[in-house]
Amino acid sequence: MSAVREEMRPLGVIGELYARFPGEGFVEQATADGIPTMWVPVGRLLRVMKLLKHEIRQPYRMLYDLTAVDERLRQHRDGLPPADFTVVYHLMSFERNSDVRIKVALRGESPHCPSVTGLWLNANWYEREVWDLFGIWFDGHPNLQRIMMPRTWQGHPLRKDHYARATEAERLTMDAARVDREQEALRIKPEEWGMTAAGEDHDYMILNLGPNHPSVHGVFRVMLQLDGEEIVQAVPDIGYHHRGAEKMGERQSWHSYIPYTDRIDYLGGVMNNLPYLMAIERMAGIQVPERAQTIRVMLCEFFRITSHLLFYGTFAQDVGSMSPVFYMFVDRQKAYDVIEAITGFRMHPAWFRIGGVAADLPRGWEKRVREFLDWMPKRLKDYEQMALKNTILKRRSIGIGQYSTDEAIEWGVTGPGLRATGYAWDYRKARPYSGYEHFEFEIPTGKNGDAYDRCLVRVEEIRQSLRIIEQCLKHMPSGDYKARHPLTTPPIKDHTMQDIETLIHHFLNVSWGPVIPPGECTMTVEATKGLNSYYLTSDGGTMSYRTRIRTPSFAHLQMIPYLARGLMLPDLIAIIASIDFVMADVDR
Template sequence: MMSSAVLQEAQPTGIVGELYARFPGEGLVEQATADGMPTLWVPAAKLLAVMKTLKRELRQPYRMLYDLTAVDERQRQHRNGLPVADFTVVYQLLSIERNADVRIKVALSGDAPCCPSVTGLWLNANWYEREVWDLFGIRFEGHPHLVRIMMPRTWDGHPLRKDHFARATEAERLVMDQARVEREQEALKIDPAEWGMREVAEDHDTMVLNLGPNHPSVHGVFRIMLQLDGEQIVQAVPDIGYHHRGAEKMGERQSWHTYIPYTDRIDYLGGVMNNLPYLMAIERMAGITVPSRAQTIRVMLCEFFRITSHLLFYGTYAQDVGSMSPVFFMFVDRQKAYDVIEAITGFRMHPAWFRIGGVAADLPNGWERLVREFLDWMPKRLKDYEKMALKNTILKRRSVGIGTYSTQDAIDWGVTGPGLRATGLAFDWRKARPYSGYEHFDFEVPTGNNGDVYDRCVVRVEEIRQSLRIIEQCLDHMPSGDYKARHPLTTPPIKDRTMQDIETLIHHFLNVSWGPVIPAGECTMTVEATKGLNSYYLTSDGGTASYRTRIRTPSFPHLQMIPYISRGLMVPDLIAIIASIDFVMADVDR
C-alpha cells in the first residue's frame, strides 16, 4: 500500500490528467493516498483558476464543495518529498455526475498564512473558511465576514495548531476579574449590521429577535438571530459553536483505539454509525480486511441506529408543527429498538462497540429472536403513524411547500442525505459507493419531489422501512466466521486467541496499552449516516495516535442553508424548517 506522503511518478490520468493538461507547467503536484482519491497540490496563486475549472468548465463538473479543512504540518515527520508547508488547506470536491471526488491541497508558509477565498464559487465555503481561520489562524483573502465561528471572539490563539494546549491543565489559570467580565460581556453584544441586517426603509422599523441558544424549537444550543418585519423573516443568521468540545483536537492525544468512544458523541443519535467511517479509514491505512460476518453485524447495528434516529426526528418534527401525541408513541418504539441494541452490545445510545478490524464480540445467543420480534412489531406501527401524522391535514398545511429548495441548491450548499434525496435525486452512498458489504443488500433509495419540509419527512419515514428490509436480510443471511480480523493491528485481538499464544498476548498488551502503530498515510472514508454523509479524514504520522483527525459532518453545511430557505416566511415556518433539517449540535460543533 502506498503511503499518502508518496508523490505519483507515473503519467497522470483521470481528473488529475485533465488538470495537468489545462495548467501545464503551473506547479501542480500529484500525491498518492491510501484511499486512492485523486489528490493534487496547487499553488495558492492558481487555486481560484483550478477551482473554477473543476466547478464550471468540465464536462462532468465537481459542483459540491464537500469539505474544507487544514493541517498544521510543522511537527509532521513523514512527508517524503511533499511540497514544503507549515500549513496545508485541504479541499474535497464531489461530482455527482462522475460519482467521484478530488482532493485539492494548498501549501502555506509562515505564522500568518493566507489563502484566496473560494466563497465566490461555493456558497457553503463561508462557514468552512471561518472554521479554518478560527482553529488554525489561516486567513482567507476576500472572505466577506472572517470572524470566529466555534471559539469565543475573546479567545487567544487557534486551538488546532500544534502549539496550542490540548488540556485545560496545560493552560494558564483562568481568573475572571472585573476587567475580564466586562470584556466578555462586551463581546456578547450584537451589532445587527455586522451580520447583514439592514434597515428595510427609513420610516419602517424591524425587530431583532434571538431564537435560542436555549429553546426547545432549536433542538440544542443553537441560536438564530432573526430580523423581523412583524412576523415575517427579513433575515435569519445562524450562530453556532455553543457545543464545541474540541473533538478533533482530542483525536491527536488519544490512541487509535481509545478514541472510538469519542466518535459516538458526534452525531450522538447515530451510535455505532459514528464509529464506522473512523474505523474504515484506520483499516484502509493499516491494510486490514474485515471479515464478512463482522461487516454484516456492523450493517445491522447501523440500520438499527438509523431507525432510532429517524424515529426521534419523526416524533419531534410532528411536535414542532403542532402534534403532541406521536412523539410519545415513537419513544416507545425507540426503546424497543434500544432493547435489541443493548442485548447485542451491552449499551443503548453510545455502545462504542465497533473495533479496529470488526466488532467487540460475537452476537449473543438469542439475538435472532429479539431482531425478529422487532421486525414483526415495527411495520404496523409505521402505518399507525402515517394516519396519525403524515396524513394529518394540519401537519401537511404546516409543511407542504415550506422551506423548498432544488437539487442544484442542495448541491451548491453541500446538502447530503435525506435533505438531498427529498429534491428528487436518488444519491445514497450505500448504493453509489457500497461499503461494509452494502452491495449485497436489496433496498430502495426513497426520494421526494418538491424538496420541502414535508418531503424531507416522507423520505425519512420510507428510509425506516428500507432499514427494516436490510435488517431482515442480515437476520436471514448472517455469515459464519470471525467477528474480527486476525490481522496483528486489529485491536484488541480476538478474545479466544489471547491466552493461546504468546504473539497474540503481546499484540493485545501493546495495542491496548500503547496503541497500534498505523502506517504513515492519509485516508478519507465516508458513510451514509443518519443525517447525511459523514466522513473521517485521518492523517497518520506512523505513530500510535492520529496526527490530524478531521470529522466532516452533514449537519454543519445543512444549518448554513437556513437563511436562504427562510427569508420571507413566517416564524412558525422557520420552526418547521429547523425540525425538517434533523440535526444535533454535537454533529455541527464537534
C-alpha cells in the same frame, strides 16, 4: 505517500489538470483512500477550482469539505511540497461518482489563501472554521470571524502549539475587568450580523431565538430580523456545543478515541464509529471479515431507525401534533432494547473495533431482532394516519423550506435532504461499503424538496432499514467477528489465552495503541443525517496526527438564511425541524 513522477501521470481528473496547467508545479500525492489528490500553487487555486466546478466535462459541483492541517511537526512528508500549513479542499462529482482532493501549501505564521466563497456558497462557514481553528486568512471572505470559539478566545486551537488540555493553560482568573469584557462580547449588535433595526419608513424587530429554546433542538441560536412576523434575515450562530473533538483525536490512541466518535451525531451511535474505523483499516491494510461487516450493517440500520423515529416525533411536535412523539419514543426504546441486548449499551455503545466488532452476537439475538421486525411495520402504518396524513402537519410543511437538487448540491446538502429533491443518490448504493452491495433496498426520494418531503423520505428510509435488517437476520455469515490481524485492538479474546504473540499484541495495542503506517485516508458513510466522513492523517505513530470530522449537519444549517427569507416565524420552526440535526454533529 510519495509524489508520482510526471511521466507516470494517470488518466482522469489528475491528467486533465496536468493537461490544462502544464509546467505549473503541480504535485500529485498518492493516498490510502485512492482519491485523486493534487497540490496546486496558491496563485493558481481559484483558476483550478473554477475549472473543476464549471469548465470540465462532468464537473465537481459540490464542495464537500474544506479543512486544514498544521504540518509543522509532521515527520513523514516525503515528496510533498514544503508547507507550514495546508488547506485541503474535498470536491465531489455526482456525474463521475468520484471525488478529488486539492491541496494548497502555505508558509509562515499568518498564512493567506484566496477565498472560494465566490464559487461555492457553503465555503463561507468552512473558511471561517479554518480561520478560527488554524489562523489562516482567506482573502476576499465576506465575514471572516470566529465561528466555534468565543470572540475573546486567544490563539487558534488546532495549531500544534496550542494547548489541548485545561491543565496546560494558565490558571483562569475572572477579575471585574475581564468579566466586563466577556459580557460586552456577548452583547447583541445587529449591525455585526448584517441587520438593521430601522428601515427607511418603519422599524424592524431584532429577535434572538435560542440558544436555549426547545424549537432549536439544542444549544443553537438564530438571530432574526423581522418585519412583523415576516423574516427579513435569519442568521445562525453556532459553536455553543464545541468541545474540541478533532483536537481530542490528536491526544488519544487510535483505539481509545472510538468512544469519542459516538458523541458526534449522538443519535447515530455506532454508525459514527464506522467511517473512523474504516479509515484506520484502510491505512493499516486490515480486511474486515464478512460476518463482522454484516453485524456492523445491522447495528447501523438499527441506529438509523432510532434516529429517524426521534426526528419523526419531534418534527410532528414542532408543527403542532403533540401525540406522535410519545408513541415513537415507545418504539425507539424497543429498538434500543435490541441494541442493548447485542452490545450491552443503548445510545453510545462504542461497540465497533479496529478490524470488526467488540464481541460476537449473543445467543438469542435472532429472537430479539425478529420481534422488532414483526412489530415495527404495523406501527409505521399507524403513524401514517396519525402524522403524515394529519392536516396540521401537511399545512405547516408542504411548500415550506423548498429547494432544488442543484441548490442542495451548491450548499453541500446530502442524505435525506438531497433525496427529498427527487435525486436518488445514496452512498450505500453509489459507493458501497461494509458489504452494502449485497443488500437489496430502495432509495426513497421526494419530489418538491420541501419540509414535508424531507419527512416522507425519512419515514420510507425506516422501512428500507427494516428490509436490510431482515436480510442480515436471514443471511448472517459464519466466521470471525474480528480480523486476525496484529493491529486489531483488542484481538479475538480466545486467542490471547492460547499463544504468547497474540497476548503481547493485546498488551501493546491496548496500553500504547497500534502503530498505523504513515498515510492519509478519508472514508465516508451514509449516516443518519447525510454523509459523514473521517479524514485521518497518520504520521506513523500510535495517535492520529490530524483527525478531521466532516459532518452533514454543519453544511445543512448554513442553508437556513437562504430557506427562511420571506417566510413567517412559525415556518422557520418547521424548517429547523425538517433539517434533522444535532448540535454535537455541527460543532464537534
